[in-house]
Amino acid sequence: MAAAQEHCEFKTEIKKLLDIITNSLYTNREIFLRELVSNASDALDKLRFETSRGTEVKDPDLPLEITLEADDNKHVLTLKDTGIGMSRDEIVRFLGTIAHSGSEQFLENMARESKENKDASDIIGRFGVGFYSVFMVAHKVVVTSQSYRSDEKPVRWTSDGLGSYDVETLDESLPRGTTIEIHLKEDHKEYATENRIKHIIKTHSNFISFPIKMGEETVNQVTALWREPKFSVKQEQYDEFYKFLTYDSEPPLETLHISVDAPVQFKALMFIPKKDYDIFNQERDKYGLDLYVRRVLIQKENKDLLPQYLGFMKGVVDTEDLPLNISRETLQENRVIAKIKSTITKQILSALEKMAKSDPDKYAAFWKEHSKIFKIGYMDFAHKDRFAGLLRFNSSIHESKDELTSLADYISRAKEGQKEIYYISGQSREAVELNPHFEIFRKKGIEVLYLYEPIDEFALEAVGEFEKFKLKAAENADLKNLDDFADTDKDEKKPVEELSKDDSKILDRLLKKMQDILGEKVTEVRLSDRLTTSPACLVSPDGTMSSHMQKIMRLVGGGAKDDTIPPKAMEINADHPLVRNLIAIFGADENDLYLGACIEQLYESSLLLEGYLSDPHKMVNRINELLEQSSGWYKEVKKV
Incomplete structure (x- = not known):
């Protein structure tokens, strides 16, 4: 039984917003469900907070969960949560007005941008009102909510998204929480099929901390492992999560689990794969870390979280310091992202330095697979010295092309008085050793680094100097600097008559x-x-x-x-x-x-x-x- 029914007009700002959402052509309409699930998760978090501080709540024994029901025959998708719920005043305030941005100029700008930008998540992110994205796919939405306060009556909100809504107070007892019935448009009835809904949940909301159920099945069964304390996670769990994330059949070469509180708060779980499967460099630009905000996926493979030369890393970053609906454009300009990138870069370089020192064989395996990407780091001038310290090359002191040395190791073997690190480029070890410019170094017994990849010389040119030793191509060596070094006994050539x-x-x-x-x-x-x-x-x-x-x-x-x-x-x-x-x-x-x-x-x-x-x-x-x-x-x- 219903009472106190009221027909209301959306405020001007909401009408313009709905017009932008429903009449612009978007390619990513499925994000409406991400927004609704995120709202439901927030409602459950608020309820849990009230419970934790001793507030008396309605239906205290209800499990904290989100349920989804898809009626393919009626083309209706229903989402329920057992969260904090809303009163009549709250539902009018939350669903009838724009909470924080209603200026005429702002809406004019968004209307103009919507014609150029077809990604729904961007425009919705600008407004911070993700609920209204539901009208991209719905011709009618019914929201029924029972507040956690026992003295509040349940309320129903109904709208077709065209300019008005109805609110009615219900004279009946309903369990705590909110139910959203989404009556789908004819051309969007795909969102009333279970497989489609499960796919969207696993893509965008897989790590929500509350169970998301369809029937008897919990759809989001994977734990947000990055939010767990490191000491409580076993390597087998890391390996399993890595395989889930990347579809790689092998465990990762290295795992990095970090939690940072300053200068920004974020958690990250990252992996170095054992193999580089991009053999032909066809996916060089396909890199980045998956960005989450409070367990909700905001963007897959966000390139702004990593410099390109660390693009071999796989993993996720989750932060509390970004708005849930931040747009991709704003992401690129956001200082929080820049600070996260800086911190992550330092953490990865530290992990590689530790690996190189404590486990040279593992580092050699890393270098074999990922050095082509890593060498792009010669453009990272902020970390030039650390980058240079991690470089590895074959050398004239080695017996085979598979052996490697660092610049620091080269320096440790340098002759007394030597102030330069010499290198020579060629397609193979044999080609380098037949290069005429190498002959004087062989004669003097001076080590030379062998560079086989075109990028190697770019890297050393950019580094320029390492631990006060200048990096110099062998053919450009000042022969006067070599005169001070005696000839070695290795030169078995017969003396030539003057x-x-x-x-x-x-x-x-x-x-x-x-x-x-x-x-x-x-x-x-x-x-x-x-x-x-x-x-x-x-x-x-x-x-x-x-x-x-x-x-x-x-x-x-x-x-x-x-x-x-x-x-x-x-x-x-x-x-x-x-x-x-x-x-x-x-x-x-x-x-x-x-x-x-x-x-x-x-x-x-x-x-x-x-x-x-x-x-x-x-x-x-x-x-x-x-x-x-x-x-x-x-x-x-x-x-x-």
Whole structure:
């Protein structure tokens, strides 16, 4: 039986809000259920608070829960909670007005933005009135509520969302709590099917602390593990939660469970996966942590919570310091998010540092799987030193390409007086060790880091210096700094007889001849102090980027068709047998055609090693001619 029925008009602000919600095209209408479940959870929290402080409440033995009923035949979805309920005055105040934002200008702005922004969660978040999102899918909504105060009568609120509502006080006894009947529009009757509703609950409200039931089934059965005390959670529980979150069949490599009270309050549960399943880098931009506000999912894979180079992390962040209905746009600008990101970044770096120190094998496993993403951190200048300390590279001291060393370990092995960390880039260990620029370091017994990925050199260029040691490409090393170091006994090359004065003069003229033949292809031709086993190499001017970096920048800037070769000097190894033979040939005949062919070949071979030779056809033809001549001479010598 009903009494005191009243027909009311929504205030102007509500009418405009409902018009925006119901008449704009949204793509994410299912969030209406997230909003209603969140409201129900709040009502249950308030009831529990009143009970905890000794307030006498109606139906004290009612379990605190949320129930959902889907009637597919009538297209009605019903949501019930046993929370604090509402009186007549409260239901009019909460459902008939906008609580905190009713300015005309604000609504005009939202009406304009709604035409451009099709995400319902954004506009609803701006108003902070999630209940009204129900009219995106409903042609009628009936709210029946019984207050927790025993002296209050139950009340029913009914509206079609078009401009008015009815309120009536009921002369009957109802259990405590609120029931919302959602009469669905014809084109949204999918929300009256159990499978659809269960999917939405598991997507958005899976970790609500109160049971959400459909029939006898509790839909949200997964515990919000991040809110549990760390000492009470076993690793098996972490592993199970990780598999639930990521669908990974293997347990995580590392688990980070943190609880922070300042500068912002949040809890986080994060994992480092054992494997990087993005083999082809097709999901590089698909990263982030799931953001919750008081157990309610606000956004999956929020990228603002993590720097990209830590994008291998999987997990959730839950905070009390954000409004439940915050929009995605506001999220990006929110200072709370920025502070959470800063804290999480430091926590992850600390965990990696601890792993690298206490369990090098585990860290090596991490590096093998996730280093390609992690190396992007060279852009994080705020944490440059910590990032640099976590880098790992293969080195000339290692026996195989699978061994790794840190910059700190390199420094611990540096020669006395050495103030630079040297590195050299190449596609493989074999390619690096055949690089002419490596020869002087082998001769001096100075360690060199081997860089196999294009990003490696970007990272070391950005780091610049580590523990007062400058990071320098081997080909740009100042040879004067290497003169102070004695040659090692590892160089088993037979000593070469010194050039006579006459041959030295011939060599001077030969260098000029080489310059004339090569012309503007090189800046100069000079003797080398760096070569021991190669006859020649190209050297960049002092202070410029390495050849490897130049090649990368050429591809990035000019595309693969850019054949421009940066200006380089050509250095000649006067002790190499080939150069000694050229000295003899030049001394006999300065215009010998064979001499010109050899000089061109030395230059193009050096270009090939540097990665600048774009058209090998001419070089291949020349090689064939030289082989033809040399094979004829060899045949005569061998008398075959």
